[in-house]
Amino acid sequence: MQRKVRIGIVGIGSFSRLHIKGALDAVNAELVALADPDETRLHQHDEKFKVAHLDHYTDYNEMLARDDIEAVIVASNDQAHKELTVAALRAGKHVLCEKPMALTMEDCIAMIEAEKETGKKLMVGQVTRYDGVCSKAVQMIKDGVIGDIYYVESEYAHDYSKIPGTNQWRMDPARHGIIGGGCHAVDLLRSIAGNPIELSAYSNNKCLTDWPVYDCSVAIFKFPNNVIGKVMSSIGCKRSATRQTSVYGTKGTLVFTRSNIDLFTEHFSDTLDIKDQFKVRIPIPVQKNDHNVLGEITDFCEAIIEDKPVPCPGKDGAITAYTCMAIVEASQTGKPVTLNYDFAK
Numbered sequence: 001m002q003r004k005v006r007i008g009i010v011g012i013g014s015f016s017r018l019h020i021k022g023a024l025d026a027v028n029a030e031l032v033a034l035a036d037p038d039e040t041r042l043h044q045h046d047e048k049f050k051v052a053h054l055d056h057y058t059d060y061n062e063m064l065a066r067d068d069i070e071a072v073i074v075a076s077n078d079q080a081h082k083e084l085t086v087a088a089l090r091a092g093k094h095v096l097c098e099k100p101m102a103l104t105m106e107d108c109i110a111m112i113e114a115e116k117e118t119g120k121k122l123m124v125g126q127v128t129r130y131d132g133v134c135s136k137a138v139q140m141i142k143d144g145v146i147g148d149i150y151y152v153e154s155e156y157a158h159d160y161s162k163i164p165g166t167n168q169w170r171m172d173p174a175r176h177g178i179i180g181g182g183c184h185a186v187d188l189l190r191s192i193a194g195n196p197i198e199l200s201a202y203s204n205n206k207c208l209t210d211w212p213v214y215d216c217s218v219a220i221f222k223f224p225n226n227v228i229g230k231v232m233s234s235i236g237c238k239r240s241a242t243r244q245t246s247v248y249g250t251k252g253t254l255v256f257t258r259s260n261i262d263l264f265t266e267h268f269s270d271t272l273d274i275k276d277q278f279k280v281r282i283p284i285p286v287q288k289n290d291h292n293v294l295g296e297i298t299d300f301c302e303a304i305i306e307d308k309p310v311p312c313p314g315k316d317g318a319i320t321a322y323t324c325m326a327i328v329e330a331s332q333t334g335k336p337v338t339l340n341y342d343f344a345k
C-alpha cells in the first residue's frame, strides 16, 4: 500500500488553496490539519475542498505539537516564513516553504541552520521548476537541442495592485517586486544557466506609487560558461501575467511562454530559401501545467518517504532569494554586484 505523509498546512490564505488541493490529490500525501491565526481565513476553503472535517488551529503551535503530523507546508505571508519554518523544523517536522524563502539573508540563514541542526528536510517551493512548459524547455536545453547556450532572458510581469495581501503584507518595503514575484524568473534562469557570477540592475516605481518598493526591475547577468542574460520584473504592469523566456544557443533558439514552446532551429527544405533556414518556427507539443503544486508536493513527500534529498533544499532556495536581493542592492547603489555564495557551502 502507498505510504502517505501526514501533512498540516500553516497560512490559509489565497494561495493555500493550491496546497490544499495538491495535498488532497497527491497519492503519497494525507492532509490532516490547517492552521491560521485568522478564524475566518482558516475556514475559507473548507466548503470548496470539503475539508471542514479536518482539524483546524488558530495557534499553529498546537498543530506542531501533534506527533502524528510528519510534514508542514508553510503558505503564510513571506515575513512569517522564517518563524513558521524554524518552529516546524524544531518540532521535528519536514517543511515545504513557499517562495520566496524569506525577505532577508538573515532569515534564510536561520532557516538553513535549523534544517542542518534538526536533520529534517526543508524544501522551498520554487514552483516554476514544476511548470509543464518550463520543465520541458529546460530538458530540451539540457539535451543540447539548441547547442551551446550563450544568452538567456526571462520576465515576470503580474499586476499586484489589487492583491496587496492580508494586512497589505506585499507592501512591505523589503518585499520588492523582484524578490516576491521576479524570483520565479531568476530561479528559472538559474536552472538553465547556473548561478550568476555578477549582475547589474536598475529599478523604478512608476505604477504602484503608493507602495514603498521597486515595482519594476531589470537586471543583466554574467553566468558561468560565458553565458549572459537578463531578467525583467514588473508588479504594476498593465497587461495579463506573463513569463516569456528566450534561450539562445549556437544551434537554435527556444522561446517559451506560460502555455507554449517554439523552437527556432536550422531546418533545410527544398521549398525554403536558404536565408530563411532559421525562421522556421516549430511548435513543441507540451502539457500546460502552470503552478504545478501537486507535482511539488508529490516530490516533497517522495523525498521524505524514500529519505532522499528534496529537489530545492534550503540552500538552493536561499541562492534564488539572495540573487534577487543582490538585484535590489545593485539598483540602490548603481554598482554591479559580484555574487558570493559562501553562505550555501
Ligand SMILES: NC(=O)c1ccc[n+]([C@@H]2O[C@H](COP(=O)([O-])OP(=O)(O)OC[C@H]3O[C@@H](n4cnc5c(N)ncnc54)[C@H](O)[C@@H]3O)[C@@H](O)[C@H]2O)c1
Pocket: 010, 011, 012, 013, 014, 015, 016, 035, 036, 037, 038, 041, 060, 075, 076, 077, 078, 080, 084, 098, 099, 100, 125, 127, 165, 166, 167, 180, 291
Ligand atoms: N508560488 C507562487 O506562484 C505563489 C503565488 C502566490 C503566492 N505565493 C506565496 O504564498 C504565500 C501566501 O500568499 P497568499 O497570496 O496566499 O497571501 P494571503 O495574504 O492571501 O495569505 C496569507 C495568510 O497567512 C496567514 N498568516 C499570517 N501570519 C501567520 C502566522 N504567524 N501563522 C499562520 N498563518 C499566518 C494570514 O492570516 C493569511 O491567511 C506567500 O509566501 C506568497 O509569496 C506563491
